[in-house]
Amino acid sequence: MFKTIVVLFVFLFLISVSIPARAQEPFFSYTYDYWGEPVAAPHAYLPTERLDGLSLGVGCFRIPRDLFVSDDGRLFVADTGNNRIVIVGEDLKSATVIENFQTQAGVEQFNQPEGVFVTRGGDIYIADTGNSRIIHLDGEGGYVRTIGAPVADIIPPDFVFQPSKLAVDEAGRIYIVATGVTQGIMLLDAYGIFRGFMGASRVTPSLIEIFWRAVATEAQRERMLLFIPTEYNNITIDDEGFLYVTTDKLTFWDINHAISARSRDDRVAPIRKLNPTGVDVLRREGFHPPVGDIDIDNLRQSLLVDVSVTDYGIYSVLDRRRGRVFTYDPDGNLLFIFGGTGGSRLGTFRDAVAIERIGDRILVLDSSRAIITIFDITEYGRLLKDAVILHRTGEYEASTEKWREVLRRNSNSDLAYVGMGMAYMRKDMFSTALNYFRLGSMRERYSRAFQLYRRVVTGQNFGWIAAMLFIPVGTFLFVRRRNGKLTGKRQ
Amino acid sequence: MIEVLNSLKYTFHLVFHPFDGFWDLKHEKRGNIKAALAIIAMLCITFIMRRQLTGFIFNLNDPQELNIFSEVISILLPFALWCVSNWSFTSLMEGEGGFKDIMITTAFALTPMIIINLPLILFSNLITMPEGAFYRFFDSLSILWSGALLILGTMVVHQYTLLKTLFTSVLIVVGMAVIIFIGLLFFSMLHQMYAFVYTVYLEISLRM
Numbered sequence: 001m002f003k004t005i006v007v008l009f010v011f012l013f014l015i016s017v018s019i020p021a022r023a024q025e026p027f028f029s030y031t032y033d034y035w036g037e038p039v040a041a042p043h044a045y046l047p048t049e050r051l052d053g054l055s056l057g058v059g060c061f062r063i064p065r066d067l068f069v070s071d072d073g074r075l076f077v078a079d080t081g082n083n084r085i086v087i088v089g090e091d092l093k094s095a096t097v098i099e100n101f102q103t104q105a106g107v108e109q110f111n112q113p114e115g116v117f118v119t120r121g122g123d124i125y126i127a128d129t130g131n132s133r134i135i136h137l138d139g140e141g142g143y144v145r146t147i148g149a150p151v152a153d154i155i156p157p158d159f160v161f162q163p164s165k166l167a168v169d170e171a172g173r174i175y176i177v178a179t180g181v182t183q184g185i186m187l188l189d190a191y192g193i194f195r196g197f198m199g200a201s202r203v204t205p206s207l208i209e210i211f212w213r214a215v216a217t218e219a220q221r222e223r224m225l226l227f228i229p230t231e232y233n234n235i236t237i238d239d240e241g242f243l244y245v246t247t248d249k250l251t252f253w254d255i256n257h258a259i260s261a262r263s264r265d266d267r268v269a270p271i272r273k274l275n276p277t278g279v280d281v282l283r284r285e286g287f288h289p290p291v292g293d294i295d296i297d298n299l300r301q302s303l304l305v306d307v308s309v310t311d312y313g314i315y316s317v318l319d320r321r322r323g324r325v326f327t328y329d330p331d332g333n334l335l336f337i338f339g340g341t342g343g344s345r346l347g348t349f350r351d352a353v354a355i356e357r358i359g360d361r362i363l364v365l366d367s368s369r370a371i372i373t374i375f376d377i378t379e380y381g382r383l384l385k386d387a388v389i390l391h392r393t394g395e396y397e398a399s400t401e402k403w404r405e406v407l408r409r410n411s412n413s414d415l416a417y418v419g420m421g422m423a424y425m426r427k428d429m430f431s432t433a434l435n436y437f438r439l440g441s442m443r444e445r446y447s448r449a450f451q452l453y454r455r456v457v458t459g460q461n462f463g464w465i466a467a468m469l470f471i472p473v474g475t476f477l478f479v480r481r482r483n484g485k486l487t488g489k490r491q
Numbered sequence: 492m493i494e495v496l497n498s499l500k501y502t503f504h505l506v507f508h509p510f511d512g513f514w515d516l517k518h519e520k521r522g523n524i525k526a527a528l529a530i531i532a533m534l535c536i537t538f539i540m541r542r543q544l545t546g547f548i549f550n551l552n553d554p555q556e557l558n559i560f561s562e563v564i565s566i567l568l569p570f571a572l573w574c575v576s577n578w579s580f581t582s583l584m585e586g587e588g589g590f591k592d593i594m595i596t597t598a599f600a601l602t603p604m605i606i607i608n609l610p611l612i613l614f615s616n617l618i619t620m621p622e623g624a625f626y627r628f629f630d631s632l633s634i635l636w637s638g639a640l641l642i643l644g645t646m647v648v649h650q651y652t653l654l655k656t657l658f659t660s661v662l663i664v665v666g667m668a669v670i671i672f673i674g675l676l677f678f679s680m681l682h683q684m685y686a687f688v689y690t691v692y693l694e695i696s697l698r699m
Contacts, residue, residue: 035553438547447548447620454617 026347027340031412034287034441036259036294039412044327044336044381045362047347049374051088053079056095058086061370066127066165067354067363070118075356075363077372078116078126083109085116085126092374098124101135101143110135115165115177125174127163134163134174134192147174150186150194167237169276175235175243182229184278185245198278199245200230201266234354236307242281243274244307244315252299255291263289270304271317286332287414287441292319293326302326308355308362312389316355316362323349325362325375329388333415336381339364347373360385380409387419396423414440425449430456498526502602509640513647516599517592524591527598530605531570535563537605546615549626569667573597576666577645580659586649596648600640607633 029043053061062081069075075088085098100109111130118124122139134147149161162179169175172190175198184200213221236244247270258268266272266280270291273282288294292302302319309315313330323341328334342348351368360382362375377385387402403419410416417440424433425445430453437446458465501521505512516522539562542552574597578590588596611629618626646656 035555443548444620450548451619454619 026345029338031334031336032294038295041412042380042409043378045338045375045377047373048376050346051372056088058095058097063367064365064370065114065353065367066116067356067365068116068118069356069358071120076116076118078113080112080114083111098141101137103143117166117168119168125166125168127166129162129164132161147192152194165234167235169237169241177232177235182231184230199274234306236309238309244309245272246270246304246307248303252301255301258289259294284332286334290328290332305353306355308357310357312392318352318355320352323352335384391419396426418442495526498522502599505599506603509643513644517648522595522599527595530598530602533605534601535566537608538562541608541612544612548620549615572667572670576663576670580662580666581649588648592648596644600644601637603636604633
């Protein structure tokens with residue numbers, strides 16, 4: 001007896017020693033289930049590297065505000081506090097600096113530039129915020145032109161032009177997000193001439209508003225707003241020319257209502273995807289609208305400040321408040337969340353302001369700590385991403401394998417359950433599909449699978465079902481007829 | 492026991508013939524308080540079953556968050572409030588029904604909720620989303636039917652005209668709100684009194 005106990009203790013001791021100390025990740029990864037509850041998930045991205053001005057040999061960044069990765073893989077940093085643009089080479093080891101540029105009038109400098117954009121052709125556009133202008137440079141940093149404050153009837157004369165972020169499309173049109181502008185994005189044509197505002201959501205008048213509009217005088221009607229004031233804070237353009245814009249001006253109550261109503265329209269939307277005419281086309285087919293954190297309390301909603309779009313329309317959004325990155329698929333399903341606020345550990349932020357990507361790597365710029373953190377995709381993240389992409393390109397067989405692997409690593413993944421369900425439905429295995437759709441809380445698909453399942457079951461068991469229906473009905477009719485005869489006799 | 496069962500059987504007649512039904516319920520002693528309580532208990536069970544067993548497509552409740560206590564309260568409390576408020580107003584407004592009659596009438600008026608909802612639970616497991624219109628139709632039917640019976644029951648048991656019944660019903664609902672308000676006030680006062688006494692006790696005990 002004593003011997004066994006000793007052996008047992010030795011065994012226990014050995015087990016406890018052999019458990020390796022786990023490297024502590026700086027944040028928890030999670031996702032949201034159908035009920036809006038946060039559920040634990042494996043890490044999809046983990047921080048691997050940091051870039052700062054010192055290690056790049058260009059001196060410390062000061063309050064950098066924007067990142068941009070050009071098509072040739074160079075990384076542009078708007079080093080706002082140092083009044084310069086830093087260009088990091090493809091290898092992420094060396095850097096060059098644009099501090100000034102030569103115009104006909106002489107050497108000019110930037111003043112607090114907050115945004116930078118590089119076209120496919122290599123032209124650099126800089127939002128020179130403090131100088132109220134846009135600077136257009138060529139690929140070598142040579143001066144091309146200056147675009148000043150736009151002039152138009154609808155812009156009041158006392159308007160102060162503070163361009164903050166910008167994007168340029170294939171046709172050379174310039175989309176500008178400027179501080180204090182509530183009408184949406186400023187659109188300039190290729191010649192730098194103001195063409196109007198776009199992207200502010202139109203008012204859908206309620207009955208009361210229609211009534212007031214009807215009784216209002218002409219002058220009053222003029223002053224009624226035709227749009228909901230929308231102050232965007234950032235803009236990103238994808239390969240197809242769609243604009244992703246974010247705003248952090250929505251109130252907690254609006255966002256909370258959109259979450260609980262599972263809203264799918266753009267009335268309360270911190271992220272919008274605008275087509276070239278300024279209409280929101282973002283799909284919001286997930287369990288919850290893409291608004292960042294779902295389980296929000298203490299009146300603190302996510303403050304979304306930047307979007308980065310990958311191919312296949314998977315996009316990542318940065319929450320400045322909690323330093324988290326939310327990644328959604330093109331339908332608006334939440335894929336994964338990573339990042340967090342915190343002290344000085346790699347992978348946490350004090351003031352995350354910009355997000356970019358190089359291939360599968362994600363770069364986040366921390367303005368306050370003046371560093372760029374590089375995140376690399378994990379095995380789990382890669383599986384999930386591949387599964388989504390294979391699913392969207394119609395390779396269902398291959399995607400099923402990926403979904404199965406995702407489920408092995410994360411049994412909380414509703415998306416994987418739905419993916420598995422779709423695969424089984426294609427194989428006409430409806431009852432298995434039903435089970436997966438139920439696990440994935442996907443009622444629409446469940447309903448469709450159930451319809452097919454029901455047809456199969458009723459077809460196979462028609463005899464039984466008919467009998468079960470006819471026996472009671474027949475008995476009832478028979479008894480009634482006999483009773484009728486009996487009462488007939490009585491009369 | 493037998494009379495309770497007979498009384499419950501009578502509900503099937505009552506829901507289709509409300510005027511005669513409610514009259515006989517009171518004057519022919521077809522109903523009794525035990526049957527009324529049995530109906531309420533069954534209603535509670537129906538609602539819990541409905542919450543847990545309704546088909547996946549139509550069940551938007553989180554199955555992890557069932558609280559039988561709050562489910563039961565959500566039926567018992569409005570029922571009790573309605574009865575008390577009903578009795579308070581109608582006894583001032585020449586209503587002929589006593590508290591017992593009101594309880595029996597109210598409980599019996601709620602039977603469509605049971606009769607329709609129980610088969611509906613089964614039905615919801617056999618239909619798909621496009622057929623949900625039928626589900627919602629029967630769901631609303633149960634509520635409307637019970638509502639109509641509640642009005643008619645009140646009308647018959649107190650021997651009111653229809654107009655007076657409708658007016659009284661509005662008053663009863665207002666009365667329910669007033670009772671809730673006073674109840675909250677009472678508990679808030681009680682809590683403050685407790686807090687006061689406790690503070691005094693704490694003050695004295697710390698100074699001793």
